[in-house]
Amino acid sequence: MAKALQWDLVHNFLAYKGVEITKGPSQSLVHLNEELDRKFMNRPFYWHYRDATNQPGDPMTISIIKETTDTMPVNAVVASPLNPIFNQLIDAAHGETRWYKGYETVAAPSTNYAPLYPWVVIQGVLTTDPPGSPSYWKEAAISLTTGNIKTGEEIFHYENLQANLPPQHVLTAPVIQFERAIHKLIGALEQLGTELFKEELASAHSFNEKMNPFLSALLDHANEREYEHLNNLYQPKIRLNHPMGGIIYSQFI
């Protein structure tokens, strides 16, 4: 399941970057562009030589394959988290969606121009420190027009968003400042986490107390730097891993 999703993500990313892909069931032939070749193929000397002689380079063609086989194609990249190039492609794909902006489309606008209202969204994997609690995918969104806050797991239909403002739609100006919106959203996520991880936070507190004598001993040994790092790590807190943030122009106010 995870492998198939990663396979699709990488292909999606390459297509988004305007790369030529010949897709097969277990192997894809990808002719990279210069940007991706420079970034992922680890050929600094080749590109340095081309740049120095003012010649255009010839980006590589790679084969992305699902499984390692006995007869591997030339320049094969195995779709496995252990393959450094494939891993970098996944990271780059995630990096591309770190921030996003999208527009909803009103199915049948009653007037000529349907208004779209701005919402700021933060989502990610909510968990706790120190490790031990389960993790949840959580989102929080705030309307920049009304200050209304929503939390949940999939507040918007992301797959239906448009990259550009659809025709016959008009944007409403925000009322709430971005900084305040972010502050409110983080507060909402924290509150959500506090409710979700009530038990885990309590046990994390007792773990922290258990660690206290050891931490004080570090101070006694004049290991202040170590003390500060560990104290911070053992301090129970809510954590948002792999955060993503964006602005969505929604039909809802």
Added chain:
Amino acid sequence: MNHSIQFEDKNWPSEFLNWLNSSHQYINPSLLTQSMKVRKEQCLHPAKTLSCLKELTHLTLHPHQMDAATKVVFEMGGRALLADEVGLGKTIEAGLILKEYINRGHVKTALILVPSSLSGQWQQELFKHFGINSIIHKGKKEWRESPITIATIDLLKRPPLREMIEKSHYDMVIVDEAHKLTNPKTLNYQFINSLSKSYCLFLTATPIQNRSEDLYHLSTLLKPGLLGSLQDFREACKDEEDKMEIKKKLNQFMIRTRRKETNIAWTKRTINVEWIDQLPYEKELYHSIEKFYHAQKEVNMHAFSHITLLKQGCSSIIALLKALNRVQNKDISSQLGINLDVTPDQLITAKAQRILSFIQNTDEKVIVFTQYRATQLYLSWFLKQNNITSVPFRGGFKKGKKQWMTDLFREKAQVLIATEAGSEGLNLQFCRYMIHADIPWNPMKLEQRIGRIHRIGQHEDVEVFYLLNRDTIEERIWHVLQEKVSLFQYIIGEHDDLLSSASSKEIDKYLEDAFLHSRSEKEIRLKLNQLEHFYDLSLNKKEEA
């Protein structure tokens, strides 16, 4: 921007704000949803579960390895002593813990300190099993750019590298073969103590070398203050009730799995003892030494080193001749009354011939262990004369060469001839035959040697051969050892009863003393008798308790 929620990247909220205030980029909605799906699939997990396991589907982990990693991450706060018995996969456990912390965003920088012979192996295993890229620090500058650095303590503990390393903070420090950190007076210990680190893992199969105090010193590096003062610890080790308290505390930072506690189907280990008759010149030389010492004994001019010389004589002629050639032994060699200027044909030993015939009768790989470098060189030469290529392995090689030798053995050569340096940490489970050309009389060392091939990943039955010379000190000591079999069962089997009173843990030391510093075999026997008596006493005491 102040907030109490923890982000992997502290500046994320500010960066988000900057992005919102700038001209926004548009995105591909399908890429966005795909990215979210992958995150959800990869990062969501139940409580107290290792999230990295989803990525490691290619790896067959044993329950004890998973338990160890789970315990370290969720219960021990990332500071632990992994003290599993030899061959149970401590490196895999450490890699798993490191990977988990990296995945959770807790570890970005790690320093892995290993014996030089193992640095290549660590680098390979981290990459092959966990997809973790690392760099081996060879004293040059490139290490600064790598978040995961593998190095030897010996390289880093001295200026100017020491100052540089001490300035950095490492999210995780891993020390392999950590039993070398049991003496607080050493530079190694002080160096590890001076490192700024968050998480810390020590790996050793023998957390106690000589005394229970070794454990105390290791705990002081990992969790200072946990076991109180050294004086308190010493006192507590003498009292049965206090000992239980200390055991509980030990469980807060130490994980020790023994072979018999795992559900791994270990392959069979067969021990073969072969009695060898020495060749004429070999016998003559050996007996001349023995005769010389008997004569010395009669006039009470007996020296400590005679057992060492006799042991060298049992290893190979060349080892003995080399020892006799030393300045301190000049007197002895002049009084032996035997020709020491020999031809290559006279250097041949019965053991070398037996090793040759064994290798010629198998197509499989064979490891030969010897304590003496001279024997190692001689065996290598002797096999080469008979068209068998072997690779040597010894402590003096640089780490690159050690790795190269191991690779050559795996891929090309049939035979590896190793000195004691090859007995630690190497993964040689692709080989199933081991020959001891001579025997270290410390059973723990023997276990370390055999542990190179009889470990997780060995699919074949393992055959171990002891070659012992008949009518020599080897035979006599072997009989003493046979008589004391219960004593050795105790040492090997119960060695990890780590909190037996401090003195009983000095067994290793006594053994060494008995075998290496005794003036006669009678003295060896006497010392072992005393040790056995002590063991019986402590056993009775235990039963009474």
